[in-house]
Amino acid sequence: MTRTLALFLIAFLMSPVAWSQVADTVLLNGKILTVDERFSTQEAIAIDDGKILATGKNADIRKFVGSGSRVIDLEGRTVVPGLIDSHLHGIRAALSFSTEVNWIGATSLDDALGRIRSASRAMKPGAWLIVAGGWNVQQFKEKRLPTQEELIAAAPDNPVYIQLGYGWVLMTPAGYRALNISTEADLPAGGRFERTQDGKLTGAVTGAQSAIVALFDKLPLPSPDQQVDGTKRFFRELNRLGLTGFIDPGGNNLSPGDYPAVFKVWREGKLTVRVAYALNGQTSGKEFEEYQSLTRLLPMGFGDDMLKFNGIGERITWDMNNNDRPTEAQKDRYYQIIKWAAEQGITLTMHWGRDASVDQLLTLFEKLNKEVPISGLRWSIAHLNDASEKTLQRMKALGVGWTVQDAMYFGGEQFQQQNGAEAARRVPPVNTAGRIGVQVGAGTDAHRVASYNPFTALQWFLDGKTVGGVAIRGLEETPSRAAALRFYTTGSAWFSHDEKKRGSLEAGKLADLAVLSKDYMTVPVDQIGSIESLLTMVGGKIVYAAGPYLKFQD
Ligand SMILES: [Zn+2]
Numbered sequence: 152m153t154r155t156l157a158l159f160l161i162a163f164l165m166s167p168v169a170w171s172q173v174a175d176t177v178l179l180n181g182k183i184l185t186v187d188e189r190f191s192t193q194e195a196i197a198i199d200d201g202k203i204l205a206t207g208k209n210a211d212i213r214k215f216v217g218s219g220s221r222v223i224d225l226e227g228r229t230v231v232p233g234l235i236d237s238h239l240h241g242i243r244a245a246l247s248f249s250t251e252v253n254w255i256g257a258t259s260l261d262d263a264l265g266r267i268r269s270a271s272r273a274m275k276p277g278a279w280l281i282v283a284g285g286w287n288v289q290q291f292k293e294k295r296l297p298t299q300e301e302l303i304a305a306a307p308d309n310p311v312y313i314q315l316g317y318g319w320v321l322m323t324p325a326g327y328r329a330l331n332i333s334t335e336a337d338l339p340a341g342g343r344f345e346r347t348q349d350g351k352l353t354g355a356v357t358g359a360q361s362a363i364v365a366l367f368d369k370l371p372l373p374s375p376d377q378q379v380d381g382t383k384r385f386f387r388e389l390n391r392l393g394l395t396g397f398i399d400p401g402g403n404n405l406s407p408g409d410y411p412a413v414f415k416v417w418r419e420g421k422l423t424v425r426v427a428y429a430l431n432g433q434t435s436g437k438e439f440e441e442y443q444s445l446t447r448l449l450p451m452g453f454g455d456d457m458l459k460f461n462g463i464g465e466r467i468t469w470d471m472n473n474n475d476r477p478t479e480a481q482k483d484r485y486y487q488i489i490k491w492a493a494e495q496g497i498t499l500t501m502h503w504g505r506d507a508s509v510d511q512l513l514t515l516f517e518k519l520n521k522e523v524p525i526s527g528l529r530w531s532i533a534h535l536n537d538a539s540e541k542t543l544q545r546m547k548a549l550g551v552g553w554t555v556q557d558a559m560y561f562g563g564e565q566f567q568q569q570n571g572a573e574a575a576r577r578v579p580p581v582n583t584a585g586r587i588g589v590q591v592g593a594g595t596d597a598h599r600v601a602s603y604n605p606f607t608a609l610q611w612f613l614d615g616k617t618v619g620g621v622a623i624r625g626l627e628e629t630p631s632r633a634a635a636l637r638f639y640t641t642g643s644a645w646f647s648h649d650e651k652k653r654g655s656l657e658a659g660k661l662a663d664l665a666v667l668s669k670d671y672m673t674v675p676v677d678q679i680g681s682i683e684s685l686l687t688m689v690g691g692k693i694v695y696a697a698g699p700y701l702k703f704q705d
Contacts, residue, residue, distance in 0.1 A: 173217030174199045176662075176691055179209050181225030182670065185656040186232050186640045190633045196230070198662040201690035205658050223686070223703060229670040231636060232656050233395025233663030233689065234605045235425075235643035237554040237592030238465075238500075238533050241385070241397045242413050242428060243405045244598040246378045247283065248385035254286035255602040260293045264305045271306035279329070280306050281370060282313045284599030287561040289619035299323060299354030312370060317360040317403070317599065319345070320367075321353075330369050339365030360473065364403045378412035386416075386424040390695035392604055393665030393684040396424060397594075398554075398647050400465035400500050400533060401431025407445070417458040423694035425663070427461035427647035429500055435469035439488050451497050452648065456661065456690070461647045462498030463488075465533050475508035486515055493523040500531045500554065500646070506539050513545050526550030531592070531646055534558065536579045537570070543580070543587045552590035552646055555579050555638065557608040559624070561601060563617035576625035581612070585634065592646050593638035609635050609671070610680035632672055662691035666700070 174197035183193040185206055195212035197204040204215060216222055252270045257263040263286070270280050288296055302311045302323050310326035322330075331337065335344050342362030345355040356366060373381060389397070416422050430445050432438025442463055453460045466472045467488055470481045477485070492499050503509050512532070519525060531552040535542070536559060546553060559566060559578055567575040577583075584591050593612070597603035610616075612635040615624025630638070644654030653661045666686040669678060686703065687695040693705040 172199070172204060172215060174204050174215035174220050176221045176223065176688075177212060177216050178223045178225055178230065178666075179212065181228055181230050181666070182672075183225075183230040183656060184232075184636065184672065186633075186637055187655050187657050190637075193656075196656060196662075196664075198688075198691045201662055201692070203656060203658055203660050203662050206656055221703065223700070225666060226699070228685070229667045229672065230656070230664050231393065231667060231671060232640040232654055233665055233687065234393045234639045235396040235398070235592075235654060236394060236594040236597075236603070236605060236639075237398045237531075237643035237646045238400050238556055238594035238596050239397040239603060240399060240402055240405070240596070240598065241389070241424070241426065241603070242382075242399045243402070243409060244603065245382040245385035246409060246412055247281065247373050248381035248388070250373045250377050250381065251281045251283055254282050255598070255604070256290075257286065258290060258292060260291045260295065260297055260301075263291065264297060264301055267302065267305040267311065271309045274309060276308035278309055279326075279370060280309045280311045283367070284314050284316065285597060285602050286315070287618055288315075289561065289564060289617060294619075296355075297321065302354075314363065314367065314599065317363045319355055319357050320363060321355040323354070330366075338362065339369075342366060360403075361469070367404055375411065379415055382412045382416050383421060383423075386422065387695060389424050389603065390687040390689075391684060391697075392606060393667065393682075393687060394424060394603075394605055395663040395665070395687065395689045395694075396644070396647075396649075396653065397426060398461060398500075398592075398643065399426060399428040400502075400554075401429040401463070402465050402502075403599075405431060406433050413458070422457045423689055425456060425649075425653070425689065426458045427649070428458075429462050429464040429498075430460070431464065431466055432468065438468045439484070439491070442488060443491070446495070446497065451495065456652065459647070462500070463492060464500030464531075465502040467499070467501060471512075472502065473504055475505065475511070477511055482511070482515060486519065489515065489519055490523060493519055493525050493528060496528060498529045498646075498648070500533055502533050503535050506535060506537045506542055509535060509538070509542055513542065513549075516549050516551065517545070520549055529646060529648055531590075534596075536566070537574065537577075538580060538584070540580070540583055540587070543584050543589050547587050547589045552592065553584055554592045554594055554643075554646060555581060555584075556594050556596040557601060557611045558596065559615075560607065560611045560618055563615075563623040564619060564621055567621075567623055572623075575623045577628045578624065580628045581630050581634075581638070582628050585630070590642065590645050591638050592643035593635070594643065604680070605639055606682045607680050609639065610676060612638070613679065614676045636671065662688055664688050668698075 176198040193206040197215035310329040311323040313321045339362045341359030345353045432441040533554045595601045641654035644650040665684040686700040696704045
């Protein structure tokens with residue numbers, strides 16, 4: 152072969168639009184919400200080798216069909232980019248997914264206790280029944296907590312542990328016996344027995360978040376096999392709801408010993424959700440040493456498109472966690488860590504609750520930004536539901552993004568009682584953030600404090616209603632359907648540096664998508680929460696299929 156011919160062939164093979172290109176998968180006859188810059192809708196999509204070749208009209212995309220192509224008829228259904236939760240404690244939730252009892256979506260206490268009853272029948276006597284979170288009193292039509300008597304009646308032969316958020320745990324006497332807790336002194340520091348007004352014990356434990364975290368840590372861990380099984384099953388459950396990625400923000404009850412399950416599933420090539428994870432120092436006062444040692448062999452971004460290291464957070468230090476009035480010494484220690492992170496080019500996400508005190512944090516970020524610029528590092532603040540316009544402007548100036556969760560779905564009534572209806576109308580102010588240009592990612596903060604269902608969160612973005620059905624948010628801060636979907640896709644992808652790879656359905660991007668059971672754009676808002684995926688793809692591979700698409704299961 153002459154040199155000229157060889158060069159010609161190489162140029163031909165490398166040309167981006169080879170005219171005889173064949174797709175391994177083609178989806179036709181759909182309503183494909185690409186979530187590109189213009190939020191354009193297309194009919195069809197061609198996929199090859201995990202990536203999107205093209206989107207367009209049926210006639211144009213049909214040209215990619217070859218003899219070996221898998222052709223899927225969407226029959227008019229709506230397709231969205233795979234959803235990405237920018238703040239989901241998914242690694243932790245997965246470990247116990249196959250061994251915990253789930254109260255997510257239970258509409259009555261009766262239903263919830265029924266799940267305990269059937270779990271107690273399915274499990275051996277003596278095995279723990281654990282509800283680790285993801286529920287709230289407002290979701291029950293009875294609008295009250297379970298009593299210890301009800302738990303004993305539901306599971307007489309098993310120790311039972313029920314956690315609500317990070318403030319309350321109810322156990323049965325068998326549970327207290329199994330953990331060797333007989334007096335208040337046996338509880339972790341900061342915990343106490345709850346009493347009624349006339350001083351009677353209720354069977355519950357309340358107190359500091361750290362006490363509840365430590366109490367949970369006393370529970371036996373699922374075995375390594377159960378953890379791997381739970382991880383696979385939890386990720387398929389996310390696929391069922393159209394999720395193809397999440398950013399894990401570290402956090403409570405997640406130590407290095409909790410990662411082998413997700414690493415094993417990744418190593419086996421069986422991950423069905425893309426995971427970007429942050430590491431979190433766990434020992435109060437020793438966080439800086441822990442970050443330095445954990446990241447020494449783990450450079451920023453290390454991993455691949457399925458699993459990668461995405462920096463540190465969400466609780467950088469224990470003593471700045473939910474602390475509205477940190478001391479100078481506490482701030483100095485914090486500053487030392489964030490300065491180091493900026494110098495290493497490490498992404499950081501920080502949990503912050505209230506706008507009233509966020510100046511404490513932003514002042515440190517601003518001081519640092521003068522020393523070591525942070526604007527390119529994709530730092531973010533999580534929660535901060537009542538962010539003021541001024542705060543959002545400061546975040547914008549720093550290039551700091553905002554991960555927004557549907558915390559008000561569970562906590563809206565309480566927020567309204569504490570801050571008034573007027574303040575609650577603008578919570579969270581996502582339209583103001585959009586106007587200012589702050590990057591917004593959507594998510595849930597599941598599964599201790601919320602459900603992981605992205606459609607619950609999307610419906611809540613659009614109607615502002617709590618789980619109890621109370622509409623709290625005003626129109627001024629209610630995003631359009633398109634904007635809310637953008638938060639859950641490209642918006643979230645930004646936080647793991649991935650918006651050029653995924654989050655929208657455009658040529659060259661990873662083929663992560665979900666075919667929905669209902670049209671997200673036109674279905675009545677109160678039905679959005681019940682949408683599920685019928686077909687979910689991650690990198691062009693079918694990871695979940697139901698109904699008409701069962702036959703396509705990879
Ligand atoms: Zn948090």
